[in-house]
Amino acid sequence: MANLNIGIILGSTRVGRNSPQVGEWVKGIAEERGDANYEIVDIADFKLPLFGETDASEQLAAWTGKLAQLDGFVFIVQEYNHSITGALKNALDSARDEWNNKAAGIVSYGSAGGARAAEHLRGILGELQVADVRVHPLLSLFTDFENGSVFKPADLHKANVNAMLDQVLAWSGALKTLRTGTVAPL
Numbered sequence: 001m002a003n004l005n006i007g008i009i010l011g012s013t014r015v016g017r018n019s020p021q022v023g024e025w026v027k028g029i030a031e032e033r034g035d036a037n038y039e040i041v042d043i044a045d046f047k048l049p050l051f052g053e054t055d056a057s058e059q060l061a062a063w064t065g066k067l068a069q070l071d072g073f074v075f076i077v078q079e080y081n082h083s084i085t086g087a088l089k090n091a092l093d094s095a096r097d098e099w100n101n102k103a104a105g106i107v108s109y110g111s112a113g114g115a116r117a118a119e120h121l122r123g124i125l126g127e128l129q130v131a132d133v134r135v136h137p138l139l140s141l142f143t144d145f146e147n148g149s150v151f152k153p154a155d156l157h158k159a160n161v162n163a164m165l166d167q168v169l170a171w172s173g174a175l176k177t178l179r180t181g182t183v184a185p186l
């Protein structure tokens, strides 16, 4: 079977954001495994307008085209006002079929590890028919970042990232059989 394609989605878009540091760290751990194709997918690159506000067919086609290439996702989630960012919610809303019958893991950060945002994301993923895995590395703004901005993850998180990726790959591979017609879709 061909390698699975896994997108590491950066959930924040603000100037000065921490998400690229976290995403590159996850990608580095993932690439050491050599078991799938891993790429950073930066929502900011797609310049998505607020869903439905303008025609924006070009941006939407680029976004849904990218998602269609992917078999699974790792969401890099940061907590904004106890939830996910508006940018990530908008990006989730801006596609539908391209999310369906795929798997996802979550790596979150915030003062409480981004736990509240991650739990909100799980509810949204259910509606989009994305199977979110159990293992969920949580990073603390206090102990895994210096001054809340320089990412210095504690060593213990690496094993958790690998365990999360094990689950994402298993479910991404299984769900690919639904999308390719080996098993009848729901």
Ligand SMILES: Cc1cc2nc3c(=O)[nH]c(=O)nc-3n(C[C@H](O)[C@H](O)[C@H](O)COP(=O)(O)O)c2cc1C
Pocket: 012, 013, 014, 016, 017, 018, 019, 020, 078, 079, 080, 081, 082, 083, 109, 110, 111, 112, 113, 114, 141, 148
């Ligand atoms: C608008 C806003 C709201 C925030 N609300 C929370 C919050 O409710 N809980 C929390 O733990 N951190 C909160 N934070 C802190 C962010 O989690 C922290 O700044 C994090 O680095 C943001 O991710 P980013 O750097 O990738 O944008 C908030 C930050 C911003 C900008």
